[in-house]
Amino acid sequence: MIASPFIRKLEHFALLSTEDRRRIEALIGRATFLAPHEHFVRPGDDPRSVHILLDGWACRYKTLPDGRRQIVSLFLPGDMCDPYVFLLDAVDYAIGALTPCTVAKVPARSIRELTADRPHIAEALWWQTLVELDLQREKIVSLGRRNAKERIAHLFCEVLARLAAVGWSNGTDCDWPLTQADLADITGLSTVHVNRSLQEMRNDGLIELHNRHLVVRDHGGLRETAMFDTIHLHGLAAETPRTPTTEPG
Amino acid sequence: MIASPFIRKLEHFALLSTEDRRRIEALIGRATFLAPHEHFVRPGDDPRSVHILLDGWACRYKTLPDGRRQIVSLFLPGDMCDPYVFLLDAVDYAIGALTPCTVAKVPARSIRELTADRPHIAEALWWQTLVELDLQREKIVSLGRRNAKERIAHLFCEVLARLAAVGWSNGTDCDWPLTQADLADITGLSTVHVNRSLQEMRNDGLIELHNRHLVVRDHGGLRETAMFDTIHLHGLAAETPRTPTTEPG
DNA sequence: CGATAGGTTGAGTCGCATCAACCGGGGTGG
DNA sequence: CCACCCCGGTTGATGCGACTCAACCTATCG
Structure with a gap:
């Protein structure tokens, strides 16, 4: 149940079987609760896990040396933040809560296993990544023009x-x-x-x-x-x- | 030989075997030559193929209804434009040559086969996609702040x-x-x-x-x-x- | 009941856009 | 070979959109 907004979002990208859904539910163990302005990712972190936002709004942002701040992504309920970050070495942004948030933290290994077993899910996650690329491009257009x-x-x-x-x-x-x-x-x-x-x-x-x-x-x-x-x-x-x-x- | 800048770039992301390199070389059949301002992708295209820029500079851009234009990505020699677009239905941007360009057009199927056979290469392509996400974020920061x-x-x-x-x-x-x-x-x-x-x-x-x-x-x-x-x-x-x-x- | 966070308002300034003209070089055609 | 054109770069004048600083207002909360 608790995973429902996430599953619902994935279903826009791929047909999920009952088994698929079960496996996704199983990803989510204990959820953490965050107050506004608390972080679940910090710059420099080695991304050994992936976060699913179950409730609340959050954002990814970067801060320039002189303090100027720019939010680069907005996360809404059901969003998975960076499904595949663990392919990278380190991360140069922060992800923080904008409202009270419920977040599930999923170890990278679980994602690896899941996507290896369930190609449909893997494809849905990649699709999501491609959509994020496009959202970002639209943001570039906004800010530029x-x-x-x-x-x-x-x-x-x-x-x-x-x-x-x-x-x-x-x-x-x-x-x-x-x-x-x-x-x-x-x-x-x-x-x-x-x-x-x-x-x-x-x-x-x-x-x-x-x-x-x-x-x-x-x-x-x-x-x-x-x-x-x-x-x-x-x-x-x-x-x-x-x-x-x-x-x- | 002709694929070298592309291979060289991939090797930043993954160790490629001789066989890997051979397979990549084999991707590249005939190359096309484009003059500045010619396009190899147009908005609305159904992405049945993927492009590798072997020489020259190109860009992805969007145009607003009133004519304002924003370049959202810059492609340099060795860049593959959208390794995984074919997961999507259609594309809402244009990719055009900024200088005279040499471009290899690779059918989506070849990419699918290659990545299925060669996990190293698949991972390198995804890594590249993640790097592009990050480049775009940095662009958002630039334009915003x-x-x-x-x-x-x-x-x-x-x-x-x-x-x-x-x-x-x-x-x-x-x-x-x-x-x-x-x-x-x-x-x-x-x-x-x-x-x-x-x-x-x-x-x-x-x-x-x-x-x-x-x-x-x-x-x-x-x-x-x-x-x-x-x-x-x-x-x-x-x-x-x-x-x-x-x-x- | 004071403190604080978020929203609103005004005045002054500046970064960048717009419009318009001009310059220099390389290509082209007569 | 020269006249012409066109493209890319440069310059000036002017205006506006957005920023900054600073005050003030309101609702909420401990």
């Missing part, structure tokens, strides 16, 4: 699609536990500017965002300002509702 | 390290076929600003860049302004010379 509102809009679209894929959102609203400072570190902006951009987006009638809850008021408008394209999610967005969008103009 | 000079400096460091890994540079100078417009599309800047930033970097005594040739004048200074860290290259930089840097100040 989109302005503040576009970046934020794009993030909203991405997160809603990803949450919908594991049944945590209907595609139009969701819990939004991130602070404006988190948002700034994701979008490469300052908190002040995030604040003002959000206000504009509210005034434009695109979204509502109060009390840690996000509601999309104008799907068409949001996607349009984000220039959001689901192709790069590669099936992750399969369950995203095809919303009858209200085209402006 | 580094300013113009820092971004350009970081790119120079990265490219020199990658070229050195396949024997195309000694780590302090190399051919630099990119135009300032290309540089702008990589760094998310305008060409005008790239131009002015380069001038400052020349004045700062960091680099020389004339006639499509790049020379690093001050290694320490360049790395410092780039805040460049080789960890994220994971062994790709193994052959990078440990240069006795001239620390300023």
Whole structure:
């Protein structure tokens, strides 16, 4: 049960048999609980294990020598952080909790055994890795060529699609536990500017965002300002509702 | 022979036997030649094959609906573009030649057979994929939190390290076929600003860049302004010379 | 009830974009 | 052989988007 968001996500990528599912459940032994700002990976760590985020939001980030911080990945419930890191020697980023998190720590050996036995699962994990490559590319485009509102809009679209894929959102609203400072570190902006951009987006009638809850008021408008394209999610967005969008103009 | 830069790169990741090398050579049938601005992958393509760049520079890029363009990956001689794309359904980016290129097109099936027979090679390809993930993350940090000079400096460091890994540079100078417009599309800047930033970097005594040739004048200074860290290259930089840097100040 | 975290607002500044013109070199065609 | 063009690089003027600094407001919590 507890592994369900993770399994649900994998099933977007591969057909899993009952046995597959059983083996995945078995991966998850004791779960650990983390408070916001606690870490489960630190730069320099030798990756002898892999983490599955069962509940809560987390992020991977890098910090420059002078303190500037950039979040490079956002982890949502059901995400496995770096399925294959153990192929590498060391890691140059940190992964920390943004909200209270439930995390399962899986030894690299278990992953190796599982993927050796169960090619379907191996393929699903690789698929997931390829999707992450594509998510990152889209982030590069955002940071390189989109302005503040576009970046934020794009993030909203991405997160809603990803949450919908594991049944945590209907595609139009969701819990939004991130602070404006988190948002700034994701979008490469300052908190002040995030604040003002959000206000504009509210005034434009695109979204509502109060009390840690996000509601999309104008799907068409949001996607349009984000220039959001689901192709790069590669099936992750399969369950995203095809919303009858209200085209402006 | 013709596969050598590719093999050389793989050997950073895994020990290859003579048989391994033979099999890789055999992958490469006829090579195609491309002029700058010609494409070997287009958005929407169903990836039934994989490309190995034997000579020249190429890039993966995305174009926004309104024409803004962002280069998301730079391919150098010896790079395999997307070793495992064929796991996916379609592709949402373009790959095009920046200089005249020699490219080998390898059918997905050959890759599948090769990796099934030769686990060493499979692992080397996956390693390469993980390194690319890390390169992309570093790019996200650049675009999100580094300013113009820092971004350009970081790119120079990265490219020199990658070229050195396949024997195309000694780590302090190399051919630099990119135009300032290309540089702008990589760094998310305008060409005008790239131009002015380069001038400052020349004045700062960091680099020389004339006639499509790049020379690093001050290694320490360049790395410092780039805040460049080789960890994220994971062994790709193994052959990078440990240069006795001239620390300023 | 003070302390703290998160959000909001205003003023001033700067990095970078945009627009536009110009320069130099290499290739091309008459 | 020269006139021309085009591409890549350079320069200047101007404007805007986003940053910084700093204050203040509100809700939550021990």
